[in-house]
Amino acid sequence: MALAPDRDKALDLALAQIDKQFGKGSVMRLGDEGRAPIEVIPTGSIALDVALGIGGYPRGRVVEVYGPESSGKTTVALHAVANAQR
Template identity: 55%
Template sequence: MAVEENLEAKKKALESAILQIEKRYGKGTLMTLSSEGIKSVEVIPTGSLSLDIATGIGGVP
């Protein structure tokens, strides 16, 4: 019982912290692994193929 209560308290504290961060810096600042998936971002190619590949999105956002 005590372990479950402690886990619930930690979950509530984490949710509260995430809400505060999103309120201050905007929605999408933090994402969990299970949330929404991949978002499409507009990019500007750098002109260097290796640099575009290294950014992981094909250029500069």
């Protein structure tokens, strides 16, 4: 079902204003583009890289590591720091 012409124009205008204010790519329509390329920092563990889905930690974003005591959180964090410095 197509949108009414006025509604479609209003939506396009709103999206253009958001892109102008916050930068291109701040709003994406489902199916418009594939996944945006994300620069990653490898974790040092192939299994964890695969589990994260993008091959490591996304560079420039906040990542929270949590878990029970003695589960390897500090080790994972130190490996991430070492890989980020390479």
